[in-house]
Amino acid sequence: MIVLGNYELKMENCTDEALRDYYISSCNKLREQEKLLLEIYKEKLIDSKSVEEMKYLSSKVDYLLRQNNDHLKSQLDCWDTSSTRKKEEQNDFKDKLILYYQCGSSNMKKIKCMILNKYFDRNRVRASHIWKSSTKGVGLTKFHLQECDVDNEQNGLLLYDSIEKAFDYKKIMLLI
16 A cells, blocks of 8 residues: 655645646656666665665655546546536537638528538537537646637537537547
8 A cells, every 4th residue: 555645645636737747747757766776776786675665656656647647537528527608608609610610501590510511400500619618628738728728619519419419428539
């Protein structure tokens, strides 16, 4: 069993992305140092007690990195959460997408599904976020985007409602 200190427990649940990235970077540097020390041990230049301490530290680093990965996955896998967007917010996003991608019919009563390339009644086509809105943009910086880009038109698709539901429930994925 790995015993974590107070600082390590705080890092395990850290929500500050920059701080967590720094910590991961530090852990990776520690791992490099550990490898060097193990090489030195193989050459009989350090004692076995030091090696045991290094192995223990290594197991702590591995544990914290796994915890961080689990935390990041749970943070980014937002498909299990329901939308908190208000209807008018969703309609505004839909209108932005229709204009940006020019997917509305002349009277705007029909909208083109961007996958099927066919027009359907407006209420049958949904505005879908590629990077889910419920994340509030958390994680977008990993892709060199800003958190405010979550509601950008380039983060949206107009999809026929059954396609959008399948996308939300991870039944389909889109490869571009």
